[in-house]
Amino acid sequence: MNNKSESDPLLLSSQKIDFSVFFKRLGKKWPLFLLTGIICLFIAHTSYKSTVTTYEINSKLFIYTEGQSINFFEKLQNVTNSQNVLLDNEVVIIKSNPVIKSTLEVLDLKVGYYVPPETTSKNFWSFNKSNLPIEIYEDAPFEIELKENDKSIEEKFFRISWVDSLSYSVRFVGDEPTTSMFNSNQDEGSGKSYVCKFNEWCGLPFLTLRTRLLEAKNDGNFLFKIRNEESLISEFSGNLAIYPATTGGSILDIRLITNNPAKGEDFLNQLMNNYLFIELDDKNSIATNTINFISNQIQNVSDTLGVIENELQNFRAANQTTNISSEGEVIFGRLQSMGEELAKEKIKKEYLLSLDRYLRNNDFDNIVVPSLVGITDPTINSLIDELINLQNEKSNQLVTLTDSSPIVIEQQKRIVISKKNTLELVKSAISNIDISIDDLNYRISEISKDFRKLPFTEQNLIKIEREFTLNEGIYNFLLQKRAEAAISKASNINNNKIIEQAKANALPIGPRKLNFYGYAIIITFLLPVIITFLQETVFKKLVDPSEIEKLLNIPVIGSIPVAEGKTNVQLVDYPNSKVAESFRLLRTNLNFILPNSESTVLLVSSVLPAEGKSFTSVNLATAFALTELKVLIIDCDLRKPKVSDYLGVDNTAGLSNYLSRRVDDESTIVKATSIPGLSCITSGPYPPNPSELIANKEIIKLLIKMKDQFDIIILDTPPLGIVSDSMSLFPLVDVSLLAFKCGYNNHKGIVELNKLKSNDFIKKVYCILNGVDSHYHIGSNKNYGYYEVYKDNKGLVNRVKNYLRSSK
Incomplete structure (x- = not known):
């Protein structure tokens, strides 16, 4: 070792x-x-x-980034909403569900059309693509229009067959779905066919549809499937890949994997067009709002102008006058000039009031650019432009993020600050306009003093003409501003462009x-x-005794092979077996290391349960008893005792009674066994405090008394790796024996055994290998025929076991 x-x-x-x-x-x-x-x-x-065979569809899209071409009108009037976003954000927007959803709506892919499988072979090895429905897309000779359908039938096939040139039948492929009835006149039934007429609405239990023939055909047999919107979006989104065509470039390579090249090309082309439309629509939104605002103002002025024009004509006809005196012309000109200024200021005020309402209601979609209504304050224009840009950036962020995202929260803070600054500036501008309006009203009132000196008829004529000329000027001013806004809108172009239309590869990729x-x-x-x-490695169980011995820091004193038969006392029931001989050899080895004292105490334990410690204790005690020594085995495992069962001894009273001082005379718990020379003390009733009882000093007194009566005392103790009961007994014994079951324990058990070597209070500790396979056990070779084997090797199961053991 x-x-x-x-x-x-x-x-x-x-x-x-x-x-x-x-x-x-x-x-x-x-x-x-x-x-x-x-x-x-x-x-x-x-x-x-x-x-199914799949194809790759490719297209390329140019994405505008800052520093490239700039729209002149955008820079001049700040009409359009300039966007400066990262390329990655644009990729996310293109792949977003709203963009894909709008693309699918344009293509109208709610219903899929298929050709039935060519074969229905039951031979699974012949199962191939011809057994699957084939989508025909644009080649379908009919078109289905849906009015309503039950969700339970989505993503399931229906068979449609021509009855004649005027009618057709529809049947659910498989069992009839459980649905709510849309048409109470129709009956449900498993696999039932429903006959309908072409070009007429047909109410079925599960849907209402109208089928239109695109080609004149007298017969036909097809399949169709009503697609689920979420499933359809997920299908295209999952097969869509977008990434930069070159590192650092601004061209996106868009690829789609599909089993229908024509549909894939249409989808990619429409996807790019939708994305470009969204970009242009965002840029045109402000110009459109401006045109709508001015158009409303023009409508109001136009109505007023028509009324005043009729009034002027009627007045001149009634009073037979068409000219104004020279003095009246001067007064009229002054009033006219002041009135035009006053009208423009009122338009500005009305715009600022509407802007204030929009900002307070967070309605950024209807904001009009200030410069187009005559407000030239650069601060207001820049703040409005900044606020719109911030809001658009937030909208782009919400495509992939939520309102609780730190990025969105930070963006919202910037919007709040910008909106607050804008509202304060708008409030100040309204106050300034009110001052201008008051000043103009005062000046008009001063001019009116000279006006009242004119003849009464001339005064009325001047009033009407002034009002007409004033509204006519406002009308022309608004027409000019609307034309400017329309020009700005028309000048908007897409900064992003389609470089390559979608094209399917000629060869399939899968x-x-x-x-x-x-x-x-x-x-x-x-x-x-x-x-x-x-x-x-991970699940390795240590089987080879030589490998175990190399890993152990403590000496191996014996190895016990797998027990023969089902008995636990091998030396009595199978005295000539390999197990019995192994215990005799173990007894011999122990005799060399046991102290030369009149009585010796041995402790037997293990790291884990089921490693054969009680089996070892009983058979080792039997081996010593057969040499005419007086042997006592004490079952110290108060939790799961086994000695009484192995030896067939009553366990009514035992060690727990003595340690708890319920029994004073130790002789009452010492019981004889059927084996000559072997006595035992069973564990006794299960106590509530086994650890404390084992650590009791009464155990020392008991051992002292038992040493006077017995030559060998063996303590069968609980597993070390489970409870700590055994640790208090190590100092009381002469030799400690630890059972290690081969093929059951692993490296962790080795570590636990090696730890005992460093404990000073453990005197002598040795390892006994249990359950050693006969392939590894000493004497298992072909010369090992001396000992009797008590088992039937003729059975098939036993022969297989022996073969597996010998092949290891």
Whole structure:
């Protein structure tokens, strides 16, 4: 055995794999290789045959970034909303559900049209793509229009067959779905066909549809499927890939994987057009709002102008006058000039009041650019432009983020600050306009003093003409501003452009036979290797006694093979078995190390339960008793005692009674067994405090008294790795024996055993290997025929077990 210092658990867990043993055991797993290969190749073959052919659709889109072409009108009038976003954000926007959804709505893919499978072969090996419905897309000779349908029938196939040139039948493929009735006149039934007429609405239990013939056909047999919107979006989104065509460039390479090239091309082209439309619509929104605002003002002025024009004509006709005196002309001109200024100021005020309402209601979609209504204050114009840009950036962020995102929260803070500054500036501008309006009204009132000196008829004529001329000027001013806004809107162009229209590759990209069968071959070899590797590392159980002995820091004093038969007292029931001889050898080895005293105390324990410590205790005690020594075995495992069961002794009273001082006379708990020279003290009733009882000083008194009566005392104690009861007994014994079950324990058990070596209060500690396979056990070779084997080796199960053991 190797001499080692205290072992580190990490050192033990990192033991190098013995590759010679590893490959030897791997070679014995050839049936697993064969089985894995058959299964993997079968799955690969059927998967390849049943996988639909797929194509790759490619297109390219140019994305405008800051520093490239700038629209002149955008810079001049700040009409359009300039966007400066990162390329990654644009990718997310293009792949967003709203953009894909609008694309699908334009293409009208709610209903899919298919050709039925060509064959229905029941031979699974012949299962191939002809067994799957084939989508015909644009080649369908009919078109289905839906009015309503039940959600339960979405993503399921229906068969439509021509009855004659005027009617057709519809049948759900498979069982009839459980649906709400849309038409109470129709009956439900499993697999029932419903006859409908072409070009007429037809109410079925599960949907209402109208089928229009696109080609004159007397017969036909097709399938159709009503697509679920979420499923359809997910299908296209999952097969869509967008990434920069070059590093640092602004051209996006857009790719789509689909089994229908025509549909894929239409989808990508429409997707790019929708994205460009959204961008242009955003840029035109402000100009459109401006035109709408001015148009409303023009409508009001136009109505007023028409009324005043009629009034002026009627007045002149009634008073037979058409001219104004020279003095009246001067007064009229002054009033006219002041009135035009006053009208413009009122328009500005009305705009600012509407702007204030929009800002307070967070209605950024209806904001009009200030410069187009005559407000030239650069501060207001810049703040409005900044606020709109901030809001658009937030809208882009919300495509992929939520309101609770830190980025969106920070953006909202900037919007609040900008809106607050804008509202304060708008309030100040309204106050300034009110001052201008008051000043103009005062000046008009002063001019009106001279006006009242004119003849009454001339005064009325001037009033009407002034009002007419004033509204006519406002009307012309608004027409001019609307024309400017329309020019600005018309001058807007898409900064982003389609570089390449969608085009499908001529050759399909899948399925690739090499991938299917290649992966099958890789898995065939890899899976058994992984299983063997895990068995040798993570899940490795220590089986080889020589390997265990190398890892242990404590000496191995004996090895016990797998027990023959079902008895627990091997030396009595099978005295000539390998197990019995192993205990005799263990007894001999112990005689060399036991102290030369009149009485010796041995302790038997283990790290884990079920490692055979009680089996070892009973058989070792029997081995000593057969040499005419007086032997006592004490069952110190107060939690799960087994000695009484092994020896067939009553457990009514035992060690727990004595340690709890319920029994004063120790002789009442010492019981004779059927084996001459062997007595035992059973555990007794289960106590509430087993750890405290074992640590009681009464155990010392008991051992002192028992030493006077017995030559060998064996303590069967609880497992060390489960409870601490045994630790208090180690100082009381002469020799400690620890059972280690081969093929049951792992490196962790070795670590626990090695820790005992460093404890000073443990005098002599040795290891007994239990459950050693006959392949490893000494004397298991072909010369080992001297000892009787008490089992039937003629049975098939036993022969298989023996073969597996010998092949290890």
